[in-house]
Amino acid sequence: xxxxxxxxxxxxxxxxxxxxxxxxxxxxxxxxxxxxxxxxxxxxxxxxxxxxxxxxxxxxxxxxxxxxxxxxxxxxxxxxxxxxxxxxxxxxxxxxxxxxxxxxxxxxxxxxxxxxxxxxxxxxxxxxxxxxxxxxxxxxxxxxxxxxxxxxxxxxxxxxxxxxxxxxxxxxxxxxxxxxxxxxxxxxxxxxxxxxxxxxxxxxxxxxxxxxxxxxxxxxxxxxxxxxxxxxxxxxxxxxxxxxxxxxxxxxxxxxxxxxxxxxxxxxxxxxxxxxxxxxxxxxxxxxxxxxxxxxxxxxxxxxxxxxxxxxxxxxxxxxxxxxxxxxxxxxxxxxxxxxxxxxxxxxxxxxxxxxxxxxxxxxxxxxxxxxxxxxxxxxxxxxxxxxxxxxxxxxxxxxxxxxxxxxxxxxxxxxxx
Numbered sequence: 240x241x242x243x244x245x246x247x248x249x250x251x252x253x254x255x256x257x258x259x260x261x262x263x264x265x266x267x268x269x270x271x272x273x274x275x276x277x278x279x280x281x282x283x284x285x286x287x288x289x290x291x292x293x294x295x296x297x298x299x300x301x302x303x304x305x306x307x308x309x310x311x312x313x314x315x316x317x318x319x320x321x322x323x324x325x326x327x328x329x330x331x332x333x334x335x336x337x338x339x340x341x342x343x344x345x346x347x348x349x350x351x352x353x354x355x356x357x358x359x360x361x362x363x364x365x366x367x368x369x370x371x372x373x374x375x376x377x378x379x380x381x382x383x384x385x386x387x388x389x390x391x392x393x394x395x396x397x398x399x400x401x402x403x404x405x406x407x408x409x410x411x412x413x414x415x416x417x418x419x420x421x422x423x424x425x426x427x428x429x430x431x432x433x434x435x436x437x438x439x440x441x442x443x444x445x446x447x448x449x450x451x452x453x454x455x456x457x458x459x460x461x462x463x464x465x466x467x468x469x470x471x472x473x474x475x476x477x478x479x480x481x482x483x484x485x486x487x488x489x490x491x492x493x494x495x496x497x498x499x500x501x502x503x504x505x506x507x508x509x510x511x512x513x514x515x516x517x518x519x520x521x522x523x524x525x526x527x528x529x530x531x532x533x534x535x536x537x538x539x540x541x542x543x544x545x546x547x548x549x550x551x552x553x554x555x556x557x558x559x560x561x562x563x564x565x566x567x568x569x570x571x572x573x574x575x576x577x578x579x580x581x582x583x584x585x586x587x588x589x590x591x592x593x594x595x596x597x598x599x600x601x602x603x604x605x606x607x608x609x610x611x612x613x614x615x616x617x618x619x620x621x622x623x624x625x626x627x628x629x630x631x632x633x634x635x636x637x638x639x640x641x642x643x644x645x646x647x648x649x650x651x652x653x654x655x656x657x
Contacts, residue, residue, distance in 0.1 A: 283544020307539025316507025
């Protein structure tokens with residue numbers, strides 16, 4: 240009855256049902272101080288083949304889902320500046336950023352190799368375990384009121400590094416062709432891929448240097464931009480200009496064999512904030528957030544739920560191992576990295592816990608892997624459960640960690656005064 244019902248319902252009505260369910264479920268989770276994303280994915284699971292079979296995956300939903308991916312990546316990029324990237328690996332912070340990525344990545348690779356997966360699937364497994372969702376981390380820390388603390392800034396810095404490195408590796412392995420065992424072809428393909436990545440990095444560097452020069456003349460250029468915007472008669476012209484610039488980078492990254500989200504992410508980061516007034520840039524973020532979180536993102540996350548298939552999960556051992564390894568490896572990486580950076584043990588524990596929220600970016604990577612045929616529905620469904628579990632558990636445990644760290648800090652301050 241499900242498929243027949245699905246085929247009989249007009250697409251706009253399906254979209255209405257999906258968006259309404261996603262927003263209602265998202266609102267419910269927001270009320271319990273949990274990311275709306277979790278409720279939106281669960282809405283898709285309920286409406287999809289796993290429960291009601293009311294809505295099935297379709298090409299129309301894939302198109303909207305891809306737009307959701309693009310806008311989510313842009314929104315995440317608007318939270319980062321080039322200086323933030325430099326700060327994330329500056330000094331002793333480098334150890335936190337490196338180990339919170341490297342330990343989970345290697346753990347994921349060991350899982351893949353242990354279960355006999357092919358190399359591409361193994362690398363994707365490692366990436367999904369290694370990544371930390373920057374937007375989710377920011378939201379959790381904001382809800383706890385800890386975004387501006389030392390621990391909060393360490394978590395954000397490491398999350399920035401994790402996201403950027405993950406996206407770069409994603410671009411490489413999507414471009415990498417694994418359709419031959421011939422050594423000469425393997426070397427040629429690898430060399431070509433590395434040259435393409437190098438070319439993209441050179442393009443980023445040139446653009447960054449150019450914008451640095453432009454930013455130094457902000458007093459001259461900013462009024463010109465304001466004047467040009469006043470000249471334009473169209474609505475949301477600044478938003479359109481930003482999206483055009485980002486799409487240019489997205490197109491360039493695709494032409495070089497990388498995924499479009501790599502170019503979109505870096506294109507967003509490169510946009511100089513200093514060229515805009517605070518009011519204009521705040522308006523840009525508000526417009527982007529409204530379009531993304533009001534419509535496209537809920538559809539994307541709900542579509543992830545629709546693509547999820549509970550009956551496809553036949554390997555419960557793999558599911559349990561992935562969830563445990565995902566959490567423990569990120570925790571160990573944060574703790575060891577924190578200790579090497581000279582951070583106290585209790586704060587290092589908080590950092591390890593805080594970097595476990597995968598959510599948005601992990602689902603983006605898993606979605607791309609499924610579309611590209613690198614993973615099947617079974618692995619995708621396992622990764623969805625892992626993303627939801629780690630995102631649900633992180634704010635609860637992190638809140639407890641802060642409750643321990645702060646009284647200890649107060650005791651130390653009182654002892655110093657005495």
